[in-house]
Amino acid sequence: MPIEPLRALSLAELRQRRSAKWRSYPDDVIPLFVAETDYPLAPAISAALHEAVSRGDTGYTPADPGVAAAYSAFAARRLGWCPDPDRMRITGDVIMGVVEILRRVIVPGDRVVITPPVYPPFFEAVPEAGGVAQSVPLRDTGDGWELDLEGIEDAFREGARAVLLCNPHNPTGTIHSAGALRTLAELAVRYRAVVVSDEIHAPLPRAGNIVTPFLSVSDAAARCGYAVVSASKAFNLAGLKCAIMVAADDRTHAILRSLPDEVSWRTGLFGALATVAALSPESDPWLDAQAVAIDANADLLRTLLLTHLPYAGFRPPEAGYLGWVDLSACGWGDAPARRILREARVAVHSGPAFGAGGAGHIRLTLGCAPEVLTEAIERIAVLV
Structure with a gap:
């Protein structure tokens, strides 16, 4: 129907x-x-927020508001990927998560590859984390856009320590192919670099398209990568402040665990409640x-x-x-x-x-x- x-x-x-x-x-x-x-708003979100207001439930966000489990189930259902909720941390929004991860995996002055045309806050997030943004623009194939993997490898060879990936890409709406993501992961592992993947638009592929989460493509991606995700774009929740940092490997999870408690305290309680409702089957x-x-x-x-x-x-x-x-x-x-x-x-x-x-x-x-x-x-x- x-x-x-x-x-x-x-x-x-x-x-x-x-x-x-x-x-x-x-x-x-x-x-x-x-x-x-x-x-x-989705009815389940409206109901969750109205119920919280009626209870006066406007206090601090608990350590485990159910967001990680909700995202894991959503990813399994909608993206064909089963991330471990025990390897996640919450924070206020995607750029907060990106900055906090980059602060732990680069040293001041390290170059971080970005792939313009790209979401403008990327240009500010990298220096906020202490890095220097290095542009390796997308390639225009005539039919669409793709990562310039040769250019990224050149940047790694010359000393770049990380890539800030946008998957799917903003503003072009490009879904990076699984093959391109696997190659990117292999390059990052080879040059001891890190990939931080902003996957905020992943819940909304156009009909017939499939979004491949970066961490799902290979063991190499799990070893070198982090994802930062949120329901905020797909469900229009940006003002409520909730995002999820995801690891898929013991070493990268240790980096997330090492982040200060304040990183998670920045999550809004209404953001967490709305996110759980948004990511539910309802x-x-x-x-x-x-x-x-x-x-x-x-x-x-x-x-x-x-x-x-x-x-x-x-x-x-x-x-x-x-x-x-x-x-x-x-x-x-x-x-x-x-x-x-x-x-x-x-x-x-x-x-x-x-x-x-x-x-x-x-x-x-x-x-x-x-x-x-x-x-x-x-x-x-x-x-x-």
Whole structure:
């Protein structure tokens, strides 16, 4: 039986929200710049949070709020991977986890490979951890993007000590292949480097696609790698603060155990409660319905661009709900988001913020109502 797509809330309802998406710009701006979605919460999450409020359950987060066990079961059910909950630690968000792990596995001044165009906070997380970001851009194959494994090996050979991986990749929506991940792990082991994999978008592959968790691909990946995961993107829980650091080997688990208690204390209790509810089987139908809605919007964006902005370049994401659009041919400069905001009153994320390969691009969020996406592209098209 076909799954009915999740319906986004109305603009009137959304403008009552107080999150960054709805408080950063005036009401005449359509906000598509940040990775927040416009759908109602999954019922299991709403129920868990309402119950906590009714009990006045607003204290400190316990050492074991059930998040690790919930993620292990979710990964087995949805990703075909069975990580050990005893090899996990919780923290406030993915970038917190990335920084804390990097602080333990590099020394100040070590180079850490990032693969632009990539999530802008990566450029800040590496120096926060004491490292120096070294860009090895993705390769554009003409049909999609892939890791430049030769470039990463060159960086290792020249002394880089770690890779900060984005899997699936933000902003392109690329799912890195199992073969590429295995090769990356082998290279890291050979050069005694570490891979930290941000897998926050893994719960949302497009129909027919499979996300491969980095730690699952081989013994080498387990030896050299860490994953940092969260329900925050797939279930729109970023403000509640909960993420999970995952190890798959005794040595890497020892690194997680060595982190200060404060790293886990940063987890919000509501974040933990919401995460357990989100990762439960009860929320699977909601997640499936959201995936159908996002899938339809990715196809809609492609159609809208062909109709209204035929010179734009766009490849639908393989996972996640982000659209990476090349507007270079429109002649709007390296940062077209500025003109789009000023003249079309649509807020999108500026491509240059994502590093090499971002000039002339914008990133927009597909987790919205189809009519909102349609109006946004029609507004932008008037500028041509």
